Amino acid sequence: MIQLDRRLFLKSAALIGCSAAAHPLTSTITFAALPADSRLVVIILRGAMDGLDAIQPYGDPMLAKLRQNISVGPDNGALDLDGFYALHPRLAPLKPLWDKGELAFAHAVSTPYRDKRSHFDGQDLLEAGSGNDLPIDWRSGGWLNRMLQAMPGSTAETAYAVGVEPMRILSGEAAHLGWAPRASLALSPQAQMLFDHVYHDDPIFREAARDAFRIAAETDQTAMTKGPTADATALGAFAATRLNAQSRIAAFSLSGWDSHANQPNVLGRALDNLAAAIIALRDGLGANWGSTTVLAMTEFGRTVRENGSGGTDHGTGGALLMAGGAIRGGRAFGDWPGLADGQLYADRDLLPTRDVRAYAAWALRGQFGIGKDVLERTIFPGLDLGHDPKILA
Amino acid sequence: MIWHNFGTEFSEVTAWHMTVDFPQLAAIRLGYGLSPLTPPPQDPAEVLAGIGLASPLPTAMTTSRAATMSIRLADLRKARQERGGEEDKEFQAHNQMLGRQIHRDLQRRIARAVDDPVGIGERLVQFWADHFTVRPDGPGQNPLAMAFVDEAIRPHVNGRFEDMFFAADTHPMMLLYLDQNRSKGPNSIAAIKQPKRNIGLNENLAREALELHTLGVGAPYTQKDVRELAELMTGLSYDNRNGFNYRPQIAEPGAETVMGINYGGDKRAVLQDIRVAFRDIARRPEAAHYISWKLAVHFVSDNPSPDLVDAMAAKWLDTDGHLPQVYRVMITHPELAATFRQKVRQPFDYVVAALRALGVTGRQVMALDFPQLPAVLTEPIARMGQRWMRPIGPDGWPEGAESWVAPQLLAARISWALTAPGKLLTQAPDPRAMIETTFGGTQSEQLAWAVPKAESQAEGVALILASNDFNRR
Structure with missing residues (x-):
């Protein structure tokens, strides 16, 4: 045990007074103004998920004409959902959720982003939540951050960016926490004490280290699974632990969706990860799963035609996956635009029939009671909220 | 102590x-x-002499090499699609090599900085490459982002700001990143010949050239200045196969007025008009102040004193933005010691x-x-x-x-x-x-x-x- 000398303690006592007010975590945490139970998880699927393969509209006869080796329908292993749509076989772990009414999707959705089909621009717009006004002005941050600013009583602990990828969706003025579940701080107790001593007089280091040591101690490294979906499982499981405590919002990303070639393998692995993350959330959240909405969204969809490499290229309309006990699942939302000639966007992509932001906005409205004006003007500038798709149970 | x-x-x-x-x-x-x-440098003269160590090496990446690599990727992708082949080792290897350039670039930058006996040159490369931020859009552009630093930043860290400004904001990587490549004069020859195509301006780079790269957001420029500069900058173009070109046929005709000064005119549009406008912008007091402040924020403290920033900006105006003399003010100012750590x-x-x-x-x-x-x-x-x-x-x-x-x-x-x-x-x-x-x-x-x-x-x-x-x- 280290004996800190008296002089050091006195110095620290003087320091605490000025640093405590500034650090978001040391302010009095109150959740009184937050709806106690609602929880929201946003998963950004980076690389453009092929919605037409993840959720296959096999009831549209054009699908089989446009695609031979992918989106092969229930006759070839996909799981029929409602006689029109079928679930990709690699999402089979989620089928029980569909059956329980805890999984849904909206097809033919997109951000306002069009035509250039750049991953980075597309993700920027998805996370900024703004209209088609590229370049993004990041001074106004991401849409989840603006939502935090609109929620009285939110604190840094309210929202978590999980994982090592920067989550621009949470960037902005409202404080939030970030942690990677596999961040290891394997320090001996002696080293941790020495760090406490070294950082003691430097408030930003002292407070950041204190939180880091605390979160690391609260993260059960031994519960980490192994195998190809281990990282995705860890993201979901860690997010669940925070949401079971004081957090109500979590965001993380899953990558690996850019299936230009050999799509069955590429997309299969990505879908395994998505399913694993959602199952880990459900298992970790336990009873709190009932008050949780998970939105898995991607920057844009992919071409309706299979390309020459057994893959698909960057497109426009895509799919939004929703999960959680809070949603009215077991059904397809949105209008199906069709795949025939003349029904496509730019003769190549699924035509978007609804702004994906509208679903997110209705989820925020239903879960956190955010007003229509704030949603349309501040959180998603320029969005027309439109009719309520009633995605929440 | x-x-x-x-x-x-x-x-x-x-x-x-x-x-x-x-x-x-x-x-x-x-x-x-x-x-x-x-051993560390002993005095300011040794520090300033060290900046030259950041000059481009013979192994520098070039736009032309970057283009060759990018064209090869496009060709291999096209060939793979035409063959309908699922596996293509050659494409995969080339694509992976390009993706790995991110790691290789970081590696060479770290190695050079680690070995630099003075270090300020590499610190300045890092500062200026960030001041003129670019972001490659996919593996095919990674080498071009490396060429950007070697061609637009390194040759100018010890020179005049206006030369770096021109090199950076006309570099192919910047033209691609901030959409200048898609900006064409709405009344250009190309637009008039193809009235059905939606040909028009993209103000992205012109705006950042004023706001981020020179004057700062608080400076007294207007939306009209942004638009006129965007019109003046039409003509800058790049593609991998034809390289960088100034194309008068996509340039907006007529004179443009930026911050009260006329550029171009009724003669044929030329690249030199853009260079002259950039020079004038770079020599403005707002640019001197904003960039001096940025340097001080990066090297001295998050809140540098007006005294330091004003001294740097004054030297900037005296020397038309000769960077080593601006650095010297910062390096010899007592605030450097007073704000340690x-x-x-x-x-x-x-x-x-x-x-x-x-x-x-x-x-x-x-x-x-x-x-x-x-x-x-x-x-x-x-x-x-x-x-x-x-x-x-x-x-x-x-x-x-x-x-x-x-x-x-x-x-x-x-x-x-x-x-x-x-x-x-x-x-x-x-x-x-x-x-x-x-x-x-x-x-x-x-x-x-x-x-x-x-x-x-x-x-x-x-x-x-x-x-x-x-x-x-």
């Missing part, structure tokens, strides 16, 4: 005032820290400084291969919040200390400090010797007290490298 605790009633940062000798100050604040292998090292700077402190050489850095290279360098730096070649927006990385010392980011630094030395060195340095070579007497009492009490050499080294003393400069 004398320590005075100023107390913290005025600032979140613990303000220490101490006498630090110039060599330590120069190495820690202006370079990449002290090294057990090379008020800046937090950004992740790239932090890792370079740590490698130097460990006695790792550029040769050892260059010997790293896959998968060690991403495991020891790229991924940890990303976890510290600075993914290489992936800045979030055109305004570059944040400067404020609090942006880099969040729990997760500090955890990544501590974790790297614990594990990386063991992966890079066969034997851990003795922490008691290392604390002296790393800080040259500037270490705090707390750190000096703690390091000898570590249970193992590895934890002693980690205490040094993860300390606030070391993370600050």
Whole structure:
């Protein structure tokens, strides 16, 4: 045990007074103004998920004409959902959720982003939540951050960016926490004490280290699974632990969706990860799963035609996956635009029939009671909220 | 050494005032820290002479080589699609090689910075490459982003700002990143010949050229200035097969007025008009002040005094933005010593400084291969919040200390400090010797007290490298 000398303690006592007010975590945490139970998880699927393969509209006869080796329908292993749509076989772990009414999707959705089909621009717009006004002005941050600013009583602990990828969706003025579940701080107790001593007089280091040591101690490294979906499982499981405590919002990303070639393998692995993350959330959240909405969204969809490499290229309309006990699942939302000639966007992509932001906005409205004006003007500038798709149970 | 605790009633940062000798100050604040292998620069003249070390090397990446690599990727992709083949080893290998350029670029930048005996040149490359932020859009553009630094930044860090400004904002990588490549005069010859195509202006680069690259957002320019500059800049074009061209047929005809000065005219539009406009903008007092302030924020403190910034800006105006003379004002100003350790090292700077402190050489850095290279360098730096070649927006990385010392980011630094030395060195340095070579007497009492009490050499080294003393400069 280290004996800190008296002089050091006195110095620290003087320091605490000025640093405590500034650090978001040391302010009095109150959740009184937050709806106690609602929880929201946003998963950004980076690389453009092929919605037409993840959720296959096999009831549209054009699908089989446009695609031979992918989106092969229930006759070839996909799981029929409602006689029109079928679930990709690699999402089979989620089928029980569909059956329980805890999984849904909206097809033919997109951000306002069009035509250039750049991953980075597309993700920027998805996370900024703004209209088609590229370049993004990041001074106004991401849409989840603006939502935090609109929620009285939110604190840094309210929202978590999980994982090592920067989550621009949470960037902005409202404080939030970030942690990677596999961040290891394997320090001996002696080293941790020495760090406490070294950082003691430097408030930003002292407070950041204190939180880091605390979160690391609260993260059960031994519960980490192994195998190809281990990282995705860890993201979901860690997010669940925070949401079971004081957090109500979590965001993380899953990558690996850019299936230009050999799509069955590429997309299969990505879908395994998505399913694993959602199952880990459900298992970790336990009873709190009932008050949780998970939105898995991607920057844009992919071409309706299979390309020459057994893959698909960057497109426009895509799919939004929703999960959680809070949603009215077991059904397809949105209008199906069709795949025939003349029904496509730019003769190549699924035509978007609804702004994906509208679903997110209705989820925020239903879960956190955010007003229509704030949603349309501040959180998603320029969005027309439109009719309520009633995605929440 | 004398320590005075100023107390913290005025600032979140613990303000220490101490006498630090110039060599330590120069190495820690202006370079990449002290090294057990090379002595620090002794005086301002030696620091300024060191800037020349950042000049492009014979191995520099060029736009033309970058184009060749990108064309090859496009050709292989097309051939693969035409053949309908699922597996194409040649395409995959080339695509992977291009993707790996991110790691290779980071590796060569780190190696060069680690070996630089003065360090300020590489620090300035880092500063200016961030001032003129670009972001490659996919593996095919990675080499072009490398060429940007070698062609537009390195040749000008020791020259006049206006030359760097022109080189950067007409470079193919910048034209692609900020959409200048898609901007065409609505009344240009091309637009009139093809009335059905929706040909028009894109103001993105023109706006950032004023707001981020020269004048600052508070400067008295208007939307009309942005638009007129965008019209003046039409004609800049790049594609891989034809290279960089100024194409009068896509240029908006007629004179444009930017900040009250006319450029171009009824004669044929020429690239020189853009160069003249850039020169005038670069010499404006707002540019002198804004960029001097940015330099001071990066090198001196998050809140530099008006006295320092005004002195730098005055020198800028006297010398038409001759950068070494502006740097000299900053380097010789008493505020450099008075604000010791008020800046937090950004992740790239932090890792370079740590490698130097460990006695790792550029040769050892260059010997790293896959998968060690991403495991020891790229991924940890990303976890510290600075993914290489992936800045979030055109305004570059944040400067404020609090942006880099969040729990997760500090955890990544501590974790790297614990594990990386063991992966890079066969034997851990003795922490008691290392604390002296790393800080040259500037270490705090707390750190000096703690390091000898570590249970193992590895934890002693980690205490040094993860300390606030070391993370600050």
